[in-house]
Amino acid sequence: MASELLDALNLLEKEKGISREVLIEAIEAALVSAYRRNFNQAQNVRIDMNLENGTMRVFARKEVVEEVFDPRLEISLEDARQINPNYQVEDIVELEVTPKDFGRIAAQTAKQVVTQRVREAERGIIYSEFIDREEDIMTGIVQRQDSRFIYVSLGKIEAILPANEQMPNEQYKPHDRIKVYITKVEKTTKGPQIYVSRTHPGLLKRLFEIEVPEIYDGIVEIKSVAREAGDRSKISVHSDNPEVDPVGSCVGPKGSRVQAVVNELKGEKIDIVKWSDDPVVFVANALSPSKVLDVIVYEEEKATTVIVPDYQLSLAIGKRGQNARLAAKLTGWKIDIKAESEAREAGIYPRNEQLLTFDEDKDTEEEYTID
CATH class of the missing domain: 3.30.300.20 (K homology (KH) domain)
Structure with a gap:
């Protein structure tokens, strides 16, 4: 499992341009979500992933207090010192709470979350790339059009050429190569949205x-x-x-x-x-x-x-x-x-x-x- 996971991370880093650290963070977040959902736990937890041997362990994080009001989030000073006599009030104690069948449930539940995080990371990379290209010129390929827009491929993303930004003496056909001016780059719930123009000065x-x-x-x-x-x-x-x-x-x-x-x-x-x-x-x-x-x-x-x-x-x-x-x-x-x-x-x-x-x-x- 460890080698497969490492191979998958390296492949995604190479093909999608997403750093392995970002992907690991996404997996850890997914495992935390899976643990809380499947085991009805509301406590603060941390996931420890060992990529060398493929193990995944869950640790509950509790604050050391004089008097415990919420045992899910707190631990008494007396109990903490039974673990380590050096603990003081406001320290954080970590206790392993890994369920026996956590690996199987985590793999099933985390898949969708990881996919979403990878998609978000890809969108972030595309947005970062194109926000620097505002007020710049790019060559695109006309893909299709509807009653409002012409859609122009800029490689990693499809840009929108609104009707009022189209030159009146031009006909746009699929696969035509045209130079466009990037007027605006927006973040939306569906990812970056690029607006381009052929009429802008x-x-x-x-x-x-x-x-x-x-x-x-x-x-x-x-x-x-x-x-x-x-x-x-x-x-x-x-x-x-x-x-x-x-x-x-x-x-x-x-x-x-x-x-x-x-x-x-x-x-x-x-x-x-x-x-x-x-x-x-x-x-x-x-x-x-x-x-x-x-x-x-x-x-x-x-x-x-x-x-x-x-x-x-x-x-x-x-x-x-x-x-x-x-x-x-x-x-x-x-x-x-x-x-x-x-x-x-x-x-x-x-x-x-x-x-x-x-x-x-x-x-x-x-x-x-x-x-």
Whole structure:
């Protein structure tokens, strides 16, 4: 029995990744439960397991007291000193109470408890592994779907992709490999529950970290992300190294790096713009690919008025206001866009001191857009 038990513990440790100490604790707890249930005992007991010879012994633990009120939990000082004259009040005396047929009953009763404890330990290991992966990206395999969720296998566990986290332009089929962003890891009565997303801005950020070594190494930093999943996104990037072009680093040779991200997101358009701590420059860059003539900043309202050439007005606003909306999310500033002619009539353009001008015949080097 001892060798079989040792072999079983070693096998579970190897296959399930659960330490032998955890399993031994589970067995001991199961034996205590079996003893109390089968022999109607409420006393404090300890199980002594000898894995070398396979013996299991039960010891009742009793506190030494002057006057005994509960003989199941207490023993008088006089009786304790008959066992060992050195015992004092409040010491703990252990008395062996192993029943004759305890081994057979314990084996039968403990099996279910041990299985449950092993399952709990497995769940704990999975939870510990995935709680560290929150806000991270993983590759999963689509397993199945119902009316509410798509279930994605992440290896040891199946994650949930809710309907509102699915990209509208994607079709998910069983066995498809997709990259997902882990948004939340929860403990439940049925084990860890992992929620993932394909629409979260964090997915875009993590994809660029994978594709752009300069971001992974911290040379280039993604300052902000604005995303309307499946349609268009904007990211702002910055580098403290003046010799590094943050936009060019994200674009990659012949656009290879950003194209890899676009392919993973099934053709989602991405604007890459250079971040600036000057809201005038940052807002102008964020409205890429449109040209900007001037940006008027209202610090107290955290708002801006942007002047663009008349022929660029629709481009600056974007389809259904998308370009302006994403630029506002990216910068954190409210953006009101006005055509040049309208601004001239209102007397707000040109100003005496022009803050920002662009050569309308060429693109700014501070932005990159991939369609």
